[in-house]
Amino acid sequence: MVVARELIGCILVRRIGKKSIRLIITETEGYEGPKDLASHAVLHRTGEYKAVKTPRNEVMFGEAGHFYVYFTYGMHWMLNIVTGKKGHPSAVLIRGAGYIQGPARLTKALYITGALNKKAVGKRGGLWVENGVVVSNRNILRTPRIGVAYAGPVWSKKLYRFVVKNEP
DNA sequence: ACCGTGATTGAG
DNA sequence: TCAATCACGGTT
Numbered sequence: 213m214v215v216a217r218e219l220i221g222c223i224l225v226r227r228i229g230k231k232s233i234r235l236i237i238t239e240t241e242g243y244e245g246p247k248d249l250a251s252h253a254v255l256h257r258t259g260e261y262k263a264v265k266t267p268r269n270e271v272m273f274g275e276a277g278h279f280y281v282y283f284t285y286g287m288h289w290m291l292n293i294v295t296g297k298k299g300h301p302s303a304v305l306i307r308g309a310g311y312i313q314g315p316a317r318l319t320k321a322l323y324i325t326g327a328l329n330k331k332a333v334g335k336r337g338g339l340w341v342e343n344g345v346v347v348s349n350r351n352i353l354r355t356p357r358i359g360v361a362y363a364g365p366v367w368s369k370k371l372y373r374f375v376v377k378n379e380p
Numbered sequence: 381a382c383c384g385t386g387a388t389t390g391a392g
Numbered sequence: 393t394c395a396a397t398c399a400c401g402g403t404t
Contacts (some may be wrong), residue, residue: 239398246404255389267402288383288400316400323381359399382404389397 213372215295216242216304220374221347224309226322227338233322235310236344238376240287241357244302250363250370253301254280263301271330272356279339281319287314291324293333293341307358308375331361351377 219237226233243251246263253272255264265273271280272294280292280303296302305316319325324339333335354371361368 243399252399257390266388283387284397284398285400286387286398288385290399292399307399314401357399362397362399383402386404387398390395392394 213242214245215293216240216374217352217374219293219304219306219341220352220376221345222304223342223344224243225340225342226324227335229325234342235307235312235322237309237341238307240296240374241305241307241345242302242372242374243305243357244372245296245300248302248363249367250357250360252280253300256362269301272295272296272303273299274330277333279328279331279333279337281324281326283326289325290315291318291319291322291328307373308330326353347376353377 219240223234224237229362244304248254252269253263254261261302268282271278275298276295279295280294283289291306292303294303305315310320312318312321328337328339334340353375355373356369357373
């Protein structure tokens with residue numbers, strides 16, 4: 213959650229050939245640990261919830277500083293950065309940056325696909341984060357995460373979403 | 381409010 | 393095997 217907060221105001225840089233796109237991160241969501249019922253790392257088995265490594269969520273169980281990029285709704289890519297210690301699956305979903313609102317629009321605008329999954333955050337992969345502007349707490353809204361009703365009454369209400377106020 | 385689109389998951 | 397679901401976005 214600390215990372216989700218810290219990423220607000222940082223600059224997401226995407227390099228495509230000789231050109232780069234730089235966008236200030238404006239919206240993030242944290243998914244933290246093996247108890248977070250909203251997390252892809254936690255499988256909803258009958259009568260039991262458990263953190264289980266699968267081909268899709270595997271990278272979440274590894275070292276921090278790698279991308280978790282997954283495909284959903286048959287057409288959208290989602291960009292996350294793994295943040296937890298090894299074996300403690302956690303990630304931050306980047307939901308908005310610059311003028312772009314929405315996680316699927318962001319990946320589309322930055323040409324982000326599953327090719328970046330499991331890659332390290334850095335220039336080698338052509339996608340990285342730099343220090344940007346300082347955004348104070350009073351300019352940040354904390355809300356429940358979006359689209360996680362399946363996580364149940366407790367976990368769906370956690371204030372794990374951070375968004376810069378006054379976005380159009 | 382409703383649907384596209386296909387990977388992932390859990391049930392049989 | 394098969395059917396439901398989905399960390400969404402565009403259209404009605």
